[in-house]
Every structure is written in C-alpha cells, then in structure tokens.
Amino acid sequence: MSKFDDIRPFDDSEVNEAVQSIVRHPMMKALMNFTFPETDENIWAENLKKTESIGDFQKNFISHTIHKILETSSQGLTTSGFENLDKNTAYLFVSNHRDIVLDTSLLNLVLLEKGFIMTSSAIGDNLVKQTFLHVLAKLNRNFLVQRGLPLREQLKSSQLMSEYIYQLLKTENRSVWIAQREGRTKDGNDATQQGVLKMLAMASDHVSPSAFFKDLKIVPLSISYEYDPTDVLKMPQLVAKQKDEVYVKSKDEDFTTMMSGVLGQKKRIHLHAGNVLCAELDDLESKSDNKNKQLQEIAQIIDQSIIQNYQLWPTNFIAYDLLYDTHQYSENYTEKEKQLFERRLEMRIDIDDEILRKGFLAMYANPVANKIKYTVNQ
Known part of the structure; x- marks a missing residue:
C-alpha cells in the first residue's frame, strides 16, 4: 500500500484489469464507436483487452479520440x-x-x-x-x-x-x-x-x-x-x-x-x-x-x-468592440466574422438582458483587456 493510493492513477500492472472492467460499459462503447466509427465493435474490444499500460491506452485509443474530437468540432x-x-x-x-x-x-x-x-x-x-x-x-x-x-x-x-x-x-x-x-x-x-x-x-x-x-x-x-x-x-x-x-x-x-x-x-x-x-x-x-x-x-x-502568450482570435476582438461600443480592433476581424459572432450571441442568450449580454461579451473580451494591461505595465 502506498500513501498515495487514494489519489494516484493506475500503475501499469493494474491497467489491464481496469480496462477489462469497463470494456463493455455503454459509455465505453459510445466512446469507441465515436472514435472508430468504421471498426467492428468486437475488433476494438479485443484490442482494448490487450492493453497493458497507460501509455498503450493513450497512444492506441485516447489519442485517436482527441483527433476525432478535433476533426468534428474544431478547425484545427x-x-x-x-x-x-x-x-x-x-x-x-x-x-x-x-x-x-x-x-x-x-x-x-x-x-x-x-x-x-x-x-x-x-x-x-x-x-x-x-x-x-x-x-x-x-x-x-x-x-x-x-x-x-x-x-x-x-x-x-x-x-x-x-x-x-x-x-x-x-x-x-x-x-x-x-x-x-x-x-x-x-x-x-x-x-x-x-x-x-x-x-x-x-x-x-x-x-x-x-x-x-x-x-x-x-x-x-x-x-x-x-x-x-x-x-x-x-x-x-x-x-x-x-x-x-x-x-x-x-x-x-x-x-x-x-x-x-x-x-x-x-x-x-x-x-x-x-x-x-x-x-x-x-x-x-x-x-x-x-x-x-x-x-x-x-x-x-x-x-x-x-x-x-494567449492567442487572441477575431471573437475576442469582436466581443471587446461590442462590449465597449468601439471600433478599436475592427482591423482584426471581418464583417462576416462579426455577423457570425453576433448571431451566436443572439442564439445563446437573451440579448435584451443587459447582465447576460455584458457577461457573455466580457468572457471573450477580457483576454484582450488583460493583454493590454500587461503590455502597458511593461
């Protein structure tokens, strides 16, 4: 027994038994079917059962899951x-x-x-x-x-x-x-x-x-x-x-x-x-x-x-300009990008609620404000 047992991840010697315990779990099935949509369930299940280390699990399965997430829900x-x-x-x-x-x-x-x-x-x-x-x-x-x-x-x-x-x-x-x-x-x-x-x-x-x-x-x-x-x-x-x-x-x-x-x-x-x-x-x-x-x-x-070192995106600059009613950063985004962001804003919150509107915009605008603050203080 280690004093870290209550908080630590699995040791590699424990990995195979842990994988075997969840291989047929509905959430594991959903995860693997999302990750390997063209692969028969029995194939990925058998491959999972051969997993003997965290490194193998991350390399052979989870890294593919993350790639799939990036492919389906991001632009890279x-x-x-x-x-x-x-x-x-x-x-x-x-x-x-x-x-x-x-x-x-x-x-x-x-x-x-x-x-x-x-x-x-x-x-x-x-x-x-x-x-x-x-x-x-x-x-x-x-x-x-x-x-x-x-x-x-x-x-x-x-x-x-x-x-x-x-x-x-x-x-x-x-x-x-x-x-x-x-x-x-x-x-x-x-x-x-x-x-x-x-x-x-x-x-x-x-x-x-x-x-x-x-x-x-x-x-x-x-x-x-x-x-x-x-x-x-x-x-x-x-x-x-x-x-x-x-x-x-x-x-x-x-x-x-x-x-x-x-x-x-x-x-x-x-x-x-x-x-x-x-x-x-x-x-x-x-x-x-x-x-x-x-x-x-x-x-x-x-x-x-x-x-x-935070990467500022057009969404950050648009939100800053909308929040502070300015065009200070308009060169950092296109009119189309601004329209798309405003559409997102309208779809996700009640824009007539000033507290909601300001809170939502501030979430995206604050990284710009903070970068300005740190630049000024240099």
Missing part, C-alpha cells in the same frame, strides 16, 4: 513554444483552465506526437464520481484533487497532493499538468490563485518558494479556444456572482459541461508553452525572503506569461 489545433523544451525533462505545466476534459487532453496529444514526456494531470474528484469516469480518469493518468473536505482534512489532502506531485516530477521524471486555479475560468480572466502555489510549496522542506519552484521547472501554458463551447453554460454562475447570490450546481451539471466541451464547436485552438521559469525566480530570490511575497510574485510571473 496549432502550437508554439514546445520547441524550447527538452524531450527528456519532466515539467510542471501550470495552465489556464477553460475546459474540463480538453485542456489536459490536448496538451498530452501534443506531447505524445512531439515525443515529450506526457503528464499526470490533476482532476477534481467531484468530476469523476461515476465509476466509469473514475476508471477512465485513472487510465488517463489523472490524479484526484479531493474537494469539499473539512479544513483539517483539506490541509492533509493538500500536503499529500504536494508530496505526490513532487514525487512525480523529481523521482518518476513524470511531467505534471495543473490548473492555475481551482475550477475553470468563467469570465475570461486567467489568474493564478496563490492557494495553488501554497499547496505545491508544502513539499518544499523549508527551501524558499523561489528556489523550490525553480527546481520544479514550471512551464506556464496558454490554452486559447476561438469559441468556448461551454460559454452559455457558464452564464448562470456569472449572473449569480453579479447579483451576489450563492450559486448551486444542478445534479448533472458537471457531466453536461464535460460533454458540451468535448462535442461543442471550438473553431481554432492554440496551445503555447511558455519559457521555463528560471531567471525570473533567481531575481525574486535576491529581492525578498518573505515567502508570501515570493508566492504573490510567482503568481504574477505565471499570469504574465499565460496572458501575453
């Missing part, structure tokens, strides 16, 4: 920055978070096809309560972030996760993906929560945060979707926040959001791997020995990289 995936990384080094990818399933799945597809070390990725245990989803997550090398615990248990859980992430990176040479915040960004403001960095630093063993994070080899990851397929699903929570009301999720809301993110139209997608945080952390070490101040500065360094 592009990347930049990965050429600056070393293929044999484990990195901690700290990423903006827009989609429950795709953010980490797309990164791992890129890493697989470029020959890099794939990630073990954090996922909230609230998202995988169904047995099938729990098994599928562990087969994709996800480790569980335990949500909704009492404070004392939450501290223990955070300590455990911090130690596990450190072990993955430094002992197993396994890259790790973690979101910069708890939960997805709903309003387009990508910002690193200091609590995430505090959790990671629990394994630092009295080393200064800047020295510890330098050792982790942090790569800020910017993920940009031209269309957010879950944009309208985020609106009730944003409206509740605007009205200072408590938002309570419906029973199947997370699952609906996952499926919408996977199957909904995204148009173009871009992933940018920022430079490994190094010199910036050395500078930080020399400026201050206050741990909280260092964590605050590290969060800002990560934010700066993610925001500056």
Whole structure:
C-alpha cells in the first residue's frame, strides 16, 4: 500500500484489469464507436483487452479520440513554444483552465506526437464520481484533487497532493499538468490563485518558494479556444456572482459541461508553452525572503506569461468592440466574422438582458483587456 493510493492513477500492472472492467460499459462503447466509427465493435474490444499500460491506452485509443474530437468540432489545433523544451525533462505545466476534459487532453496529444514526456494531470474528484469516469480518469493518468473536505482534512489532502506531485516530477521524471486555479475560468480572466502555489510549496522542506519552484521547472501554458463551447453554460454562475447570490450546481451539471466541451464547436485552438521559469525566480530570490511575497510574485510571473502568450482570435476582438461600443480592433476581424459572432450571441442568450449580454461579451473580451494591461505595465 502506498500513501498515495487514494489519489494516484493506475500503475501499469493494474491497467489491464481496469480496462477489462469497463470494456463493455455503454459509455465505453459510445466512446469507441465515436472514435472508430468504421471498426467492428468486437475488433476494438479485443484490442482494448490487450492493453497493458497507460501509455498503450493513450497512444492506441485516447489519442485517436482527441483527433476525432478535433476533426468534428474544431478547425484545427496549432502550437508554439514546445520547441524550447527538452524531450527528456519532466515539467510542471501550470495552465489556464477553460475546459474540463480538453485542456489536459490536448496538451498530452501534443506531447505524445512531439515525443515529450506526457503528464499526470490533476482532476477534481467531484468530476469523476461515476465509476466509469473514475476508471477512465485513472487510465488517463489523472490524479484526484479531493474537494469539499473539512479544513483539517483539506490541509492533509493538500500536503499529500504536494508530496505526490513532487514525487512525480523529481523521482518518476513524470511531467505534471495543473490548473492555475481551482475550477475553470468563467469570465475570461486567467489568474493564478496563490492557494495553488501554497499547496505545491508544502513539499518544499523549508527551501524558499523561489528556489523550490525553480527546481520544479514550471512551464506556464496558454490554452486559447476561438469559441468556448461551454460559454452559455457558464452564464448562470456569472449572473449569480453579479447579483451576489450563492450559486448551486444542478445534479448533472458537471457531466453536461464535460460533454458540451468535448462535442461543442471550438473553431481554432492554440496551445503555447511558455519559457521555463528560471531567471525570473533567481531575481525574486535576491529581492525578498518573505515567502508570501515570493508566492504573490510567482503568481504574477505565471499570469504574465499565460496572458501575453494567449492567442487572441477575431471573437475576442469582436466581443471587446461590442462590449465597449468601439471600433478599436475592427482591423482584426471581418464583417462576416462579426455577423457570425453576433448571431451566436443572439442564439445563446437573451440579448435584451443587459447582465447576460455584458457577461457573455466580457468572457471573450477580457483576454484582450488583460493583454493590454500587461503590455502597458511593461
């Protein structure tokens, strides 16, 4: 027994038994029939039964699923920055978070096809309560972030996760993906929560945060979707926040959001791997020995990289101009693109509701505003 058993993904020795347990599950059938529509069910089922490792499962099945998702619901995936990384080094990818399933799945597809070390990725245990989803997550090398615990248990859980992430990176040479915040960004403001960095630093063993994070080899990851397929699903929570009301999720809301993110139209997608945080952390070490101040500065360094390297699309510029009633960025989109976006707006929300309209537009416009802010402050 390992102290990480409650949160870790499957070991390769456990993979075959896990696959066998879900091979005939209706959701696995649906997944495989979507992935291999021309293949007889018995063929993919027999091939699944031969799977002996997470690497095999991801390479032979899930990578094809992600390609199929891209083919049916996007206009393609592009990347930049990965050429600056070393293929044999484990990195901690700290990423903006827009989609429950795709953010980490797309990164791992890129890493697989470029020959890099794939990630073990954090996922909230609230998202995988169904047995099938729990098994599928562990087969994709996800480790569980335990949500909704009492404070004392939450501290223990955070300590455990911090130690596990450190072990993955430094002992197993396994890259790790973690979101910069708890939960997805709903309003387009990508910002690193200091609590995430505090959790990671629990394994630092009295080393200064800047020295510890330098050792982790942090790569800020910017993920940009031209269309957010879950944009309208985020609106009730944003409206509740605007009205200072408590938002309570419906029973199947997370699952609906996952499926919408996977199957909904995204148009173009871009992933940018920022430079490994190094010199910036050395500078930080020399400026201050206050741990909280260092964590605050590290969060800002990560934010700066993610925001500056975020790919802005015509949808972002259109939303900015509509929100602020300007033509400032009209050269960044065509009239046809603007009409299509306005049509999407009308189809997805009641545009006569000013709170809804502004919230929806801000979701797309804020990445533009944030990039302006960081550029001005340079």
